Amino acid sequence: MGPQLTSPSTSDLSRDDLFSMLRNERRREVIHYLRTHEGPVDLRDLSEYIAAIENDCEPAAVTYKQRKRVQTALYQMHLPKLAEQNIISYDRRAGRVELAAGAENCLPYLAADTDRKRRRxxxxxxxxxxxxxxxxxxxxxxxxxxxxxxxxxxxxxxxxxxxxxxxxxxxxxxxxxx
Structure with missing residues (x-):
């Protein structure tokens, strides 16, 4: 996949580090999205998906501004943090993201987060x-x-x-x- 931001160590995260990663809704949504899409996904598609959730609309109804706001936050903060912990593999230049081996540590905790379509x-x-x-x-x-x-x-x-x-x-x- 090219230059990636991943941790060289695939050791298990401490519980505090894992909960720190999962306390942010955007990071949880990144993992949910990647679980349902095999292989690398485009950062734009991922951003559009999360913007749709945050704006309570269909992905096709997401505006450029809404998507760009989410994409910038993912690019600058959330994806690098997830990559550091080996939860995702992230190719910044190509804008491609996929689950990494460390994501397995998150899955039991995300299974408890079953009702993601909460009433606002x-x-x-x-x-x-x-x-x-x-x-x-x-x-x-x-x-x-x-x-x-x-x-x-x-x-x-x-x-x-x-x-x-x-x-x-x-x-x-x-x-x-x-």
């Missing part, structure tokens, strides 16, 4: 905040019928909505972890 709860919280903010803003501007509801009424609705979403999130996450 922050979007629901943002939606509730917007739904509450609009009538409050209209009431502040004196628009009828929004002025007929007291501030305490709006506060109660907002609290109830956030409590409901929080309960849904906890219920879903406990069900997933069970």
């Amino acid at each position: 709860w922050w979007r629901w919280y943002l939606l509730v905040a917007a739904v509450v903010a609009v009538p409050v803003g209209l009431a502040t501007l004196g628009v009828r019928p929004f002025t007929s509801v007291s501030g305490l009424g709006y506060a109660a609705v907002a609290c109830a909505a956030f409590v409901a979403i929080s309960i849904l999130q906890v219920t879903q996450e406990r069900g997933r972890d069970a």
Whole structure:
């Protein structure tokens, strides 16, 4: 594959080093992607895949800017770290990446990370905040019928909505972890 960034030693990583590698979602996604693609993959395709996950869209919908942001981070930080630990082989000049022998150490821990398509709860919280903010803003501007509801009424609705979403999130996450 040409000049590569790999560690000369293939010895097992310490548990702390392994967890340090896997604590970053992008590095975990790199390993997941490489596990499902045989042989070397192109850095551009890998970046597009991760950008799609991060932007909650299909890879075809990823913009140049979104892909480039991920690609730069992979190129400068994540891939060299994974290569140092012999988890991947990375040819910087060709932009090609593949799993290395050290990836076997990661697989048992990644098997526990089965639900990678997590609901992005922050979007629901943002939606509730917007739904509450609009009538409050209209009431502040004196628009009828929004002025007929007291501030305490709006506060109660907002609290109830956030409590409901929080309960849904906890219920879903406990069900997933069970």
